[in-house]
Amino acid sequence: MAFYEAYSHPALVRYKTNICTRATLFVMVVLCLTYISPLLVAYRSQGFWLKRSTYEEQPVVQFQYDMILIGATNTAGNYVAWSTFPNFNRLVGDNLRIPSVSVQEEDRNQDGKSDFLNLQINIPLKPEEQMFTIQLLLTFTYQLFRMSTVAMQTLAFVQHSSSVPGSQLFISADLRLHQRTPLPHRGVHAVYNVSVIDASSPFASSYDLANIIGLYQKRNLTTQLSGAVPVWTVGRAANTPFQIRTQINYPVDTITYPLHTVSVLISLTVSSTYRLGFWETVKFAWIQYVSVLLIFLWIFQHIQTFVFQNQVIPTTKVLPFKQHNI
Amino acid sequence: MPVQIILVPARFLTLIAHLVIVIIIFWSRENSVRACLPLDYSDEEYRSEDTRLVVALSVTLGLFAIELMGFLSGVSLFNNNQALLSIGCHASGCVALLFFLFEQWTCSIYWWIFAFCRSVKLQSLFSLI
Numbered sequence: 001m002a003f004y005e006a007y008s009h010p011a012l013v014r015y016k017t018n019i020c021t022r023a024t025l026f027v028m029v030v031l032c033l034t035y036i037s038p039l040l041v042a043y044r045s046q047g048f049w050l051k052r053s054t055y056e057e058q059p060v061v062q063f064q065y066d067m068i069l070i071g072a073t074n075t076a077g078n079y080v081a082w083s084t085f086p087n088f089n090r091l092v093g094d095n096l097r098i099p100s101v102s103v104q105e106e107d108r109n110q111d112g113k114s115d116f117l118n119l120q121i122n123i124p125l126k127p128e129e130q131m132f133t134i135q136l137l138l139t140f141t142y143q144l145f146r147m148s149t150v151a152m153q154t155l156a157f158v159q160h161s162s163s164v165p166g167s168q169l170f171i172s173a174d175l176r177l178h179q180r181t182p183l184p185h186r187g188v189h190a191v192y193n194v195s196v197i198d199a200s201s202p203f204a205s206s207y208d209l210a211n212i213i214g215l216y217q218k219r220n221l222t223t224q225l226s227g228a229v230p231v232w233t234v235g236r237a238a239n240t241p242f243q244i245r246t247q248i249n250y251p252v253d254t255i256t257y258p259l260h261t262v263s264v265l266i267s268l269t270v271s272s273t274y275r276l277g278f279w280e281t282v283k284f285a286w287i288q289y290v291s292v293l294l295i296f297l298w299i300f301q302h303i304q305t306f307v308f309q310n311q312v313i314p315t316t317k318v319l320p321f322k323q324h325n326i
Numbered sequence: 327m328p329v330q331i332i333l334v335p336a337r338f339l340t341l342i343a344h345l346v347i348v349i350i351i352f353w354s355r356e357n358s359v360r361a362c363l364p365l366d367y368s369d370e371e372y373r374s375e376d377t378r379l380v381v382a383l384s385v386t387l388g389l390f391a392i393e394l395m396g397f398l399s400g401v402s403l404f405n406n407n408q409a410l411l412s413i414g415c416h417a418s419g420c421v422a423l424l425f426f427l428f429e430q431w432t433c434s435i436y437w438w439i440f441a442f443c444r445s446v447k448l449q450s451l452f453s454l455i
Contacts, residue, residue, distance in 0.1 A: 022407065026410070029414065306329075306332065307410070310328065310329035311329075312329055312333065312406045312409070312410060313406065313407075313410070
């Protein structure tokens with residue numbers, strides 16, 4: 001007993017013709033319209049060739065234990081300064097004031113990458129001295145590994161000034177990557193693996209903060225302190241040192257990288273040295289193309305069925321089953 | 327014939343749709359003219375571009391009149407080739423002109439659309455007659 005349809009498959013009706021006929025012309029036109037239109041539609045609606053994409057990675061940041069510290073002790077321009085560069089300390093002369101520094105880098109989630117830096121600097125001050133302004137420059141090494149290998153030396157600059165003398169500056173910020181151009185998706189990027197401050201230079205201009213920052217900002221890849229929240233506490237007791245406490249977090253960064261754009265669909269000769277960027281681009285383009293192609297295929301299938309079934313253009317019909325001549 | 331039930335209305339609809347878009351471009355041709363000109367243009371250039379577009383649109387409308395006459399008089403009603411050609415040309419003309427209007431393409435493209443859609447139609451129409 002036949003209860004339900006277990007399986008069915010279509011039987012083909014074929015329409016045959018010669019090469020130089022209207023039917024061939026019609027089929028050519030329909031083929032062009034079917035396969036080229038989705039390309040146009042997908043291309044014109046933007047985003048066909050993915051130009052750049054982003055990924056997230058927590059960088060490996062290490063404090064380099066190099067810093068420059070300058071504090072203004074009165075409104076007349078007197079200052080105290082200290083750095084880890086002997087030449088700078090020599091240039092500063094009498095204004096040198098050696099603080100006590102304690103540094104702690106902590107890896108909170110035990111994944112091998114430091115998560116934040118706790119830095120505490122105590123500057124001894126004479127009882128009649130007050131602190132109005134602090135300028136602190138810290139140096140780090142910054143490394144990325146996931147796509148391209150990036151190694152560079154970067155800095156973080158903290159500056160705070162107040163018209164009221166203070167006893168403590170607490171600043172908490174994130175060290176974030178700032179890109180002017182996308183990073184390549186593979187390879188080694190060690191162009192900026194040079195020290196931001198030239199430690200061997202005896203000239204004062206090498207330690208001028210404006211020069212250092214100016215040169216640093218010319219790089220296409222820098223790190224900057226973002227979300228810096230400075231807290232200036234007033235009321236220093238006479239014999240206590242001025243305290244600077246910084247907490248710099250090393251958060252997960254979003255990095256943009258370019259994909260390779262191809263203007264012509266290259267023939268798919270398989271080679272093991274194909275780059276990741278090419279296939280990612282092609283994959284997204286293919287998804288877009290095929291999804292629009294399905295619509296056009298459906299439309300033109302119906303049009304062609306109508307045209308050939310009703311013999312709008314004459315062709316020879318070949319039925320799937322033998323016709324018995326009675 | 328069952329096929330004419332679909333072909334004739336399709337031909338009529340594509341023809342009218344094409345006509346409507348041409349009329350819309352005619353009425354709102356200011357934007358199209360401005361799309362043809364460079365950023366800073368003089369009144370002289372504006373007027374010449376305007377004239378050129380008006381000429382193109384008028385020729386199009388004239389040819390539409392001839393085609394409508396040929397269609398409505400019934401001369402080419404049962405000619406399958408004419409019907410298919412007409413539907414194809416007018417449909418592609420509609421789509422192209424839609425893009426021309428909405429994406430503000432340059433005026434030279436209008437001449438290409440015109441040349442492609444209209445001349446093919448014209449040749450076939452004259453061969454019929």
